[in-house]
Amino acid sequence: QSALTQPRSVSGSPGQSVTISCTGTSSDVGGYNYVSWYQQHPGKAPKLMIYDVSKRPSGVPDRFSGSKSGNTASLTISGLQAEDEADYYCCSYAGIYWVFGGGTKLTVL
């Protein structure tokens, strides 16, 4: 049950696009189409942004998109806005457990 690998930080200017990667193994990310992404602002509970690799819950802007290739999943945020500045976590189902990534801090410059 090792954590998925995410970059510690990414940054971008308003209006730009950023991509956050999430690397696992064939036992988790690569083995199932069950990757989800969460946004967390300081002191708040996580918020689901993407589920089933690329699906968006209602209410999540279409600026947020997800994809997967092999053992690596990605979250892309286009048209960056100031309110997107937060921590982002990926999560993968892995059979009889779930594993999260270490988290990526997104800074909007």
Place this chain on the structure above:
Amino acid sequence: EVQLVESGGGLVQPGGSLRLSCAASGFTFSSYEMNWVRQAPGKGLEWVSYISSSGSTIYYADSVKGRFTISRDNAKNSLYLQMNSLRAEDTAVYYCASPGGLYSSKSGFDYWGQGTLVTVSS
């Protein structure tokens, strides 16, 4: 409005026990899988435990297996986490989480509580 409200956190000595509760409202609790997810101070999220809607299927993270017990009371719309043999590394905010409208926890966790802080220290 969907609400998950955790309670029961606090300060406990190493080796001690604590029971967390999560009160659900605004959705048909008995129809949904539930999970506990924790976050150590300044650290990332860690999945802790899963329980099916009926309570018949339960999973634990290796880090808590044998020490924590998840349970639910569908008549009381409540989820529980009994934590025994607590260690300093169990110090964290504990969230209850549900897939909600996604139906399956495999897809992700759409409903989250606000969390309850557990501090294990002498």
